[in-house]
Amino acid sequence: MDNLIFFVVSDSVGETGELAVRAAVSQFRPTFKNVEIRRFPRVKSFEELYEVVQLAMQEKAIIIYTLVEKEMRQKLYTTALEQHVAAIDLLGPMIELLESSMQQAPLERPGLTHKLDDDYFKRIEAIEFAVKYDDGRDPRGVLLADVVLIGVSRTSKTPLSQYLAHKSLKVANVPLVPEVEPPVELFAVDSKKCFGLIISPDNLNSIRRERLKTLGLNDGAIYAQHQRIQQEIEHFHRIASRIGCEVIDVTNTAVEETANVILDKIRAQA
Known part of the structure; x- marks a missing residue:
């Protein structure tokens, strides 16, 4: 034959x-x-x-x-x-x-197997997106994202981005620092898909001090001082107010809990 x-x-x-x-x-x-x-x-x-x-x-x-x-x-x-x-x-x-x-x-x-394949590739795409647009690396991602997270340093923006990415959501996160003007894209985004993450000053002080120790640095650095933290939080609230986004308190809250709050909000908007 x-x-x-x-x-x-x-x-x-x-x-x-x-x-x-x-x-x-x-x-x-x-x-x-x-x-x-x-x-x-x-x-x-x-x-x-x-x-x-x-x-x-x-x-x-x-x-x-x-x-x-x-x-x-x-x-x-x-x-x-x-x-x-x-x-x-x-x-x-x-x-x-x-x-x-x-x-x-x-x-x-x-077509059920093919649907599962599509879901898998969509999740992988979202994970790659979260890595690419993590920590404000490329502000263009803000306008392409399904969810945008803002917050001061050490408010779990990155782990939350990755968790939501595993739910197939494209997430960009932007750190807010008083000395750095936020990207203009942040003020053009739909406020409904933007979420601000806030944490109590005492908890943030404790987290930052531990972070400095891990890096082998003095835990009394300005980064962990209450005055600096208060300055950053005030700046955060000004930016969040300008955007009109919802603010979520992540103090003593697991990433999964915060993610569920955001997912519920997104489903309610759909």
Whole structure:
């Protein structure tokens, strides 16, 4: 058999069927010489199945199918049998085994695996976004973000950004320092997607002192002094007021709790 022709028939995109064909064929023809794999995606009707089988008969192709609906699988099987076309059902036996073992009917909804893939890649994209636009590195991200976080140093902006990114939200965060004018993009953003993070001065003092010790520095540095902290907090409130964003007190609050507050607000706005 010089030429091998495979028709991959699917009610979704046909990626699973093609991967299976390639895995099997590689055991006989690693270079895939004289091998043709043709996808027939999103097949939804008996008429389409019949047309594929007729074409397969003419071209002497082997049909590989991944159909989640039982009626569609049965129709393709009987039609291919009648026309003496070789057809292999990849999903049917496994679905039927799981149905019997679990005593539960399958959903029979095409494309669920592909949807999971889309969700995965969306989450990865959000994580990469959070890294790229962390700590005000590139203010252009503020206008591209789903959520914008502002706050003084050590208010958990970065861990919160990463947590929300794992929920597939693109997050940019901007630190506020009295000596540095905030980026103009911050005042052009929709105030509903911007959240200010505030913490009590005493807690912030304690956190900053521990941070300085970790870095091997004197914990009495200006960075951790109450007067400096108060100055930064006052500056924060001025900026938050200009933006008109909601302010969340993160004092003694876990990142997950703060994230849930933000997620609830976003869902309420949708």
